[in-house]
Amino acid sequence: MPKLDEEYEDLRKTAESFARDVVAPVIGDLYERGEFPYDIVRRMAGMGLFGLPIPEEYGGMGGDGFALCLVLEELARVDSSVAITLEAAVSLGAMPIYRFGTAEQRARWLPRLASGEMLGAFGLTEPGGGSDVPGGMRTTAVLDGDEWVINGSKAFITNSGTDITGVVAVAAITGHREGGGGGAARENGRRPEISTILVPAGTPGLTVSEKYSKVGWSCSDTRELSFTDCRVPAGNLLGERGRGYAQFLQTLDEGRVAIAALSTGLAQGCVDESLRHVRERRAFGHPIGHYQAIQFKIADMEVRTHTARLAYYHAAERMLAGEPFKKEAAIAKLVAGDAAMDNARDATQIFGGYGFMNEYPVGRFYRDAKILEIGEGTSEVQRMLIGRELGLSDL
Numbered sequence: 001m002p003k004l005d006e007e008y009e010d011l012r013k014t015a016e017s018f019a020r021d022v023v024a025p026v027i028g029d030l031y032e033r034g035e036f037p038y039d040i041v042r043r044m045a046g047m048g049l050f051g052l053p054i055p056e057e058y059g060g061m062g063g064d065g066f067a068l069c070l071v072l073e074e075l076a077r078v079d080s081s082v083a084i085t086l087e088a089a090v091s092l093g094a095m096p097i098y099r100f101g102t103a104e105q106r107a108r109w110l111p112r113l114a115s116g117e118m119l120g121a122f123g124l125t126e127p128g129g130g131s132d133v134p135g136g137m138r139t140t141a142v143l144d145g146d147e148w149v150i151n152g153s154k155a156f157i158t159n160s161g162t163d164i165t166g167v168v169a170v171a172a173i174t175g176h177r178e179g180g181g182g183g184a185a186r187e188n189g190r191r192p193e194i195s196t197i198l199v200p201a202g203t204p205g206l207t208v209s210e211k212y213s214k215v216g217w218s219c220s221d222t223r224e225l226s227f228t229d230c231r232v233p234a235g236n237l238l239g240e241r242g243r244g245y246a247q248f249l250q251t252l253d254e255g256r257v258a259i260a261a262l263s264t265g266l267a268q269g270c271v272d273e274s275l276r277h278v279r280e281r282r283a284f285g286h287p288i289g290h291y292q293a294i295q296f297k298i299a300d301m302e303v304r305t306h307t308a309r310l311a312y313y314h315a316a317e318r319m320l321a322g323e324p325f326k327k328e329a330a331i332a333k334l335v336a337g338d339a340a341m342d343n344a345r346d347a348t349q350i351f352g353g354y355g356f357m358n359e360y361p362v363g364r365f366y367r368d369a370k371i372l373e374i375g376e377g378t379s380e381v382q383r384m385l386i387g388r389e390l391g392l393s394d395l
């Protein structure tokens with residue numbers, strides 16, 4: 001395991017204490033009620049966490065993507081709804097504007113996103129498909145004079161309907177071009193041209209649905225968005241026209257490292273809770289941790305967590321060094337998602353009946369783990385990406 005330098009270690013410890021002292025005491029009740037954790041978000045904003053990897057000139061902390069990962073891991077050790085709210089706001093909301101936005105777009109949006117005064121969201125998935133983009137994409141944006149007119153809908157968009165949501169980056173088909181690819185979204189033999197358009201919250205023609213009732217991540221905000229002749233200025237095009245596909249591929253590669261960190265945190269939280277429980281809970285005259293069957297379960301949980309952490313540290317290292325990291329990001333997301341899911345199952349088993357009770361964190365971990373094999377690219381999609389990176393798609 002690479003040793004964290006002093007600055008990273010200080011940040012990790014700060015996040016650890018915040019999760020333990022601020023999040024842990026209240027999150028169980030909020031989760032039961034499915035309430036968005038506004039107060040926790042306000043306090044994270046006060047700590048500068050929403051601006052961690054954003055340069056200081058835009059009001060950020062001037063850190064990097066690995067710093068964000070360390071914080072996500074510590075938050076998810078205690079609760080994943082809070083962690084995903086931060087992850088989506090930074091990796092999916094703010095970073096595309098920083099990476100691809102014009103000087104004007106950066107100046108307009110980044111200071112308020114970095115301060116946590118507002119949250120950003122990223123609308124890629126549609127009701128017709130999330131894995132097959134652009135094949136499943138139907139949302140269109142047509143230039144009419146100096147305005148884009150957007151029609152279509154987006155499914156499962158995190159942070160898109162909170163009281164402090166400020167902007168959604170929407171991927172849309174803005175035309176068709178010669179060339180291969182595009183699947184079912186091809187028109188007259190031409191592939192779709194995809195662009196990203198920034199839609200401020202409250203724009204007429206944008207309808208935000210009620211939040212979904214979810215299996216897990218109950219405190220996070222996830223909604224369907226629909227666009228009916230939704231008009232925004234032509235200047236809201238993020239970066240260049242036709243670059244949407246490349247933009248979201250890069251956004252998702254970085255996001256996968258962050259989700260791998262979050263998954264590692266959940267896996268670690270399962271180890272933490274289990275270690276506590278097996279010392280206290282007694283059966284047949286001993287603490288249950290006395291029995292080798294339980295010890296082996298915890299050893300396996302520790303192995304998975306350690307492996308997941310190594311995988312995301314490695315992907316993050318390549319990402320920060322500017323080296324190709326697509327394969328490593330997919331491996332980290334896959335390994336860490338599996339670790340979270342397997343550890344949540346084992347921790348719940350170790351807790352027996354209490355593991356099935358909502359008042360114990362492991363019950364929450366169990367409900368929160370499954371999405372880690374689905375969101376920001378399913379486990380099958382990660383395997384497809386790894387196979388592609390190994391040259392198997394050319395066969």
Ligand SMILES: Cc1cc2nc3c(=O)[nH]c(=O)nc-3n(C[C@H](O)[C@H](O)[C@H](O)COP(=O)(O)OP(=O)(O)OC[C@H]3O[C@@H](n4cnc5c(N)ncnc54)[C@H](O)[C@@H]3O)c2cc1C
Nearest residue numbers: 122123124125129130131156157158374375376377378380
């Ligand atoms: C809580 C939550 C939050 C989310 N937040 C966001 C967000 O902020 N922004 C956003 O844009 N999206 C978001 N998503 C969407 C998420 O990224 C998608 O759900 C995910 O990418 C899968 O897409 P899908 O649901 O359309 O499943 P599908 O693409 O329909 O896939 C269904 C199944 O088929 C499998 N499959 C598909 N193609 C293949 C293939 N070629 N080979 C083998 N198996 C295949 C998949 O792996 C999966 O198991 C969120 C989802 C959830 C549940």
